[in-house]
Amino acid sequence: MTLAYDECPSCGRRWTLPRTGCPSCGAEPRRCASAGLGTVAAVSVVHPSSGDPYVLVLVDLDDGVRAMGRGAPGLAVGHRVRARPDAGIPTFRAD
Amino acid sequence: MAISVAHVAGVAVTPFGRQPGRTALDWQATAAVAALADAGLVAPEIDAVICGYATTAGHLMPADLLAERLGARPAIAHGTSAGGATGLVILAQAARLVRAGDARAVLVVGGEDRASGQSGETSTRTLAQVGHAELEVPLGGTVPAYYALLASAHLAARGLSPADLAPLAVQMRAHAATTPGAHLAKPITVDDVLASRPIAEPLRLLDCCPVSDGGAAVVVTAAPAAVAVTGVGEAHRHQHLTEADLADLGALRSADTAFGQAGRSVGDVDVAGVYDSFTVTLAMLLEEIGFCAPGTAGTDAAAGRFARDGALPLNTHGGLLSYGHCGVGGGMAHLVEVVTQLRGAAGARQVPGAPRVGFVHGDGGVMSAHASAVLEVA
Numbered sequence: 001m002t003l004a005y006d007e008c009p010s011c012g013r014r015w016t017l018p019r020t021g022c023p024s025c026g027a028e029p030r031r032c033a034s035a036g037l038g039t040v041a042a043v044s045v046v047h048p049s050s051g052d053p054y055v056l057v058l059v060d061l062d063d064g065v066r067a068m069g070r071g072a073p074g075l076a077v078g079h080r081v082r083a084r085p086d087a088g089i090p091t092f093r094a095d
Numbered sequence: 096m097a098i099s100v101a102h103v104a105g106v107a108v109t110p111f112g113r114q115p116g117r118t119a120l121d122w123q124a125t126a127a128v129a130a131l132a133d134a135g136l137v138a139p140e141i142d143a144v145i146c147g148y149a150t151t152a153g154h155l156m157p158a159d160l161l162a163e164r165l166g167a168r169p170a171i172a173h174g175t176s177a178g179g180a181t182g183l184v185i186l187a188q189a190a191r192l193v194r195a196g197d198a199r200a201v202l203v204v205g206g207e208d209r210a211s212g213q214s215g216e217t218s219t220r221t222l223a224q225v226g227h228a229e230l231e232v233p234l235g236g237t238v239p240a241y242y243a244l245l246a247s248a249h250l251a252a253r254g255l256s257p258a259d260l261a262p263l264a265v266q267m268r269a270h271a272a273t274t275p276g277a278h279l280a281k282p283i284t285v286d287d288v289l290a291s292r293p294i295a296e297p298l299r300l301l302d303c304c305p306v307s308d309g310g311a312a313v314v315v316t317a318a319p320a321a322v323a324v325t326g327v328g329e330a331h332r333h334q335h336l337t338e339a340d341l342a343d344l345g346a347l348r349s350a351d352t353a354f355g356q357a358g359r360s361v362g363d364v365d366v367a368g369v370y371d372s373f374t375v376t377l378a379m380l381l382e383e384i385g386f387c388a389p390g391t392a393g394t395d396a397a398a399g400r401f402a403r404d405g406a407l408p409l410n411t412h413g414g415l416l417s418y419g420h421c422g423v424g425g426g427m428a429h430l431v432e433v434v435t436q437l438r439g440a441a442g443a444r445q446v447p448g449a450p451r452v453g454f455v456h457g458d459g460g461v462m463s464a465h466a467s468a469v470l471e472v473a
Contacts, residue, residue, distance in 0.1 A: 015338060016230075016337050016338060017227055017230060017335055017337055017338055041248055042244040042245070042247035042248035042251070043244070043247050044240055044243035044244050044246075044247055044295045044296055044297070044298075045293065045295070045296040046235060046237065046239075046240045046243070046294075046295040046296075047292070047293050047294060047295065047296075048235070048237075049215065049216065049219070050216075054235055056234060056235060056236065056240050056243075056244060056295075057244075058244050058247075058248065058336070058337070066337055066338075067337065068230065068231050068234060068236070068244075068336065068337050069234060070234055070235070077247060077248070077251040078251075089233065089234060090234075
């Protein structure tokens with residue numbers, strides 16, 4: 001899984017999850033690859049009922065969209081991060 | 096033909112809690128029979144049945160199933176799925192059917208054996224599917240985790256800490272302490288909330304609603320009744336947290352539509368029921384709708400604003416956080432409570448001063464689906 005986002009060729013609007021049409025103008029979007037650089041917008045240490053805790057983050061990518069990923073321990077809102085795939089899952093670490 | 100006004104003629108909510116031995120259909124039927132009795136109607140007089148989904152049942156046609164069980168033969172019947180907003184979505188649909196003249200007596204029902212009908216692990220996995228199947232769920236996304244991310248962003252943006260959300264849990268528990276049938280009734284403090292085990296930080300166990308068995312039902316009629324549905328609204332801006340605009344989740348849009356139909360505003364509300372799956376859910380909804388200034392929902396709770404004798408009596412049955420959460424019926428319990436308060440029939444829980452205007456709001460998914468209603472003494 002690599003980080004990617006949709007861009008509308010008509011109005012330029014960008015968003016993260018694949019859609020069939022732009023929510024502003026309805027045009028068919030194109031899928032673009034992200035460089036994976038951004039700023040942490042939200043972070044949670046999740047404690048599952050079984051297994052080890054893990055970190056989930058929302059990251060505001062420099063591309064202008066928001067992405068969800070796993071995070072390295074110790075991240076906080078506002079930290080600059082870079083995504084690398086870890087076993088196919090985008091994982092953000094301090095940049 | 097004059098447009099009919101929709102009224103709430105009957106309401107019912109069962110006790111919530113871990114109560115094994117009944118199926119989802121049993122809970123739906125129990126609540127429906129009680130609501131029909133409250134309305135003074137029998138099932139053959141119902142001409143529309145709308146039934147919310149049950150994760151433990153997964154039936155293809157829950158409204159037909161329930162109608163047959165009740166002895167109803169409605170002209171209109173369908174199931175509905177809009178997550179936690181379902182109860183208010185189906186109330187809104189019932190009101191529209193009555194206003195349009197397409198139905199005169201609509202039975203609206205939610206009920207589920209969500210606590211005892213499946214393992215906790217299965218429940219967590221099922222509910223997690225409100226996340227994106229490829230880009231959120233595989234990361235370890237769960238409903239508490241999605242709301243924890245909302246809480247993280249919410250607290251950071253307003254310079255708050257988890258202690259600022261905890262008073263909401265404390266107030267809901269205080270309400271539930273005097274509500275017969277509440278799942279959790281033992282009083283708690285802010286320190287108890289902060290010392291409870293972490294679920295998905297910053298949310299701890301007592302920031303989260305319990306999973307319950309139970310049901311709730313409402314009968315909406317064209318015939319006059321003590322309480323009228325004067326406005327309904329919905330908004331659906333996103334499904335997944337990744338696509339959510341935290342400054343415009345849809346709660347205000349939904350509430351504005353309902354208030355606009357009713358010719359009312361937040362300042363007119365005497366008693367409210369607002370969805371509270373987590374403390375942060377309640378804080379974000381209250382603040383977006385405009386009941387509280389940004390970042391102040393918790394301090395308002397600590398100051399007693401949401402108590403029965405406060406300026407805005409809120410979730411006076413204890414809400415999802417303490418009365419409990421059985422799925423669709425959980426969100427409908429707020430509706431039942433507000434109608435009961437407007438009728439002046441809440442007994443020891445009765446809000447003083449004869450409330451005349453009520454507001455109810457439901458949220459489904461990750462602040463994804465919103466539905467609101469304004470209810471008034473007719």
